[in-house]
Amino acid sequence: MRSQEAAVKVGLIGLGVMGWRIAANLAADGLLSSVYNRTREKALEFSRKYGVEATASPADLAKGVDVVLTVLSDDEAVSQVVSSLLPAVAGKIVVDMSTISPTTSQQLASEVAKAGGVMFDAPIIGTSIAVERRQIVVLVGGPKEKYDVVEGVLKHTASSVVYVGPNGYGLYAKLVNNLLLGAYVAAMAEAFNFGLKAGLGPEFLVELLTKYSSARSPTSELKAPKMASGDFSVQFAMKHMRKDLELVQQEAKRLKAAVPLSALSLQLYRLAEAMGLSEQDFSAVLELFKR
Numbered sequence: 001m002r003s004q005e006a007a008v009k010v011g012l013i014g015l016g017v018m019g020w021r022i023a024a025n026l027a028a029d030g031l032l033s034s035v036y037n038r039t040r041e042k043a044l045e046f047s048r049k050y051g052v053e054a055t056a057s058p059a060d061l062a063k064g065v066d067v068v069l070t071v072l073s074d075d076e077a078v079s080q081v082v083s084s085l086l087p088a089v090a091g092k093i094v095v096d097m098s099t100i101s102p103t104t105s106q107q108l109a110s111e112v113a114k115a116g117g118v119m120f121d122a123p124i125i126g127t128s129i130a131v132e133r134r135q136i137v138v139l140v141g142g143p144k145e146k147y148d149v150v151e152g153v154l155k156h157t158a159s160s161v162v163y164v165g166p167n168g169y170g171l172y173a174k175l176v177n178n179l180l181l182g183a184y185v186a187a188m189a190e191a192f193n194f195g196l197k198a199g200l201g202p203e204f205l206v207e208l209l210t211k212y213s214s215a216r217s218p219t220s221e222l223k224a225p226k227m228a229s230g231d232f233s234v235q236f237a238m239k240h241m242r243k244d245l246e247l248v249q250q251e252a253k254r255l256k257a258a259v260p261l262s263a264l265s266l267q268l269y270r271l272a273e274a275m276g277l278s279e280q281d282f283s284a285v286l287e288l289f290k291r
Contacts, residue, residue: 009033010153011065013058013081014098015042017234018124019071021131022097025157026069027052036061062088067153072098074243082108082119090116093146095153097138099123099240101247102168102175103254109142109167118146121167122154123174127222127235135159141170175251178244179262185223185241186265186285192227193289202228223283232277232284241282242269 008031012023015037026032027050034053037043043054055061062068062085072078078100085094094112096105096119109119119142126136137160140150147163154161164173188209195205209224210216226232245266252259268285275291277284 008067008149008153009065010067010069011035011055011061012069012071013037013061014071014073014077015046016071016073017128018097018131020046021128022069022071022157023052024050025131025134026153029156031153031156033065034061058084059088062092065092067093067095067149069153070094070096070098072096074098075100075104079104079108082112085117086111086115092117093149094119095122095150096120097122097124099174099178099244099247100171101250102141102171103251105141105171106168118143119167120147120150121170122150123171124158125174125177129235131157137162139164139170139173141165141167141172143167172251175244175248178241179248179259181219182241182245182269182282183261183265184217184219185283186268188220188223189227189283189286189289192224192286196290223281226281226283227286232280232287234279234281236282237278238269238273238280238282238284239278242266242273242278245269 010026010031011034012019012032013036015023015035023032023035023046032052034055035043035046036055036058047054058081068085070078070081072081078096078098089112094117105121112119121141122138124136124138130136134157136158138154138158140161140163151161164170192205206224206228209220222235245262248259248262268288272285272288275287277287
């Protein structure tokens with residue numbers, strides 16, 4: 001670790017599935033000073049385990065660190081946290097790793113800049129397992145100024161940190177990825193069910209989609225076995241894929257971009273959620289086809 005990195009104090013807000021693991025990586029490397037979580041007991045649990053401070057508010061966290069990471073659920077959560085950070089954000093760097101609307105993120109970055117800070121969007125490609133292995137990809141949008149500091153922090157939890165462009169561009173890149181991912185897994189579920197109805201065995205379908213198919217991919221390697229076994233324990237929750245495809249629709253309307261396949265996929269995930277599958281892995285969309 002370079003001395004410059006060691007001197008940077010980092011705080012993290014949002015100890016969900018991804019945030020906890022990112023914080024753990026940073027704590028292990030000596031960068032993490034403090035954490036905040038809306039449910040305080042979770043922050044206290046992390047504090048006891050990793051020996052960092054659990055602050056009483058986002059603003060208290062910001063006062064004691066150089067870089068604030070946020071890993072939150074949606075636009076509303078990020079907006080609320082950033083608003084609470086504004087009184088303490090002067091001279092600070094805010095790195096939002098959530099997947100939210102690029103338009104919302106750009107507006108928040110402008111507010112942070114007016115308050116004397118600088119904000120980056122830095123959404124994640126990868127699962128919670130990839131975070132534990134430090135193999136996620138982080139797509140960064142924001143000013144070139146201070147990017148070296150952001151990259152130096154993020155490389156402690158990521159295998160690739162990619163500078164995409166100005167504020168919002170990291171999020172646009174993430175939505176490009178998840179548009180394709182959502183449509184791909186919905187199509188794979190349809191194909192898997194078609195094979196089952198034809199009498200092909202689930203083990204053969206896994207082999208077909210992961211070894212022989214011209215459409216095989218890292219995603220088919222992750223999701224085909226789950227479809228075969230019916231183990232839909234979460235790698236990426238149905239509710240999050242639905243939310244991301246809703247963001248695609250919102251941004252596509254503003255950009256006047258045609259997105260018919262993601263629109264159809266969104267309806268499938270909504271129907272799967274109506275079946276009670278919201279908290280399951282999004283590959284559980286197969287259950288919709290099997291009905």
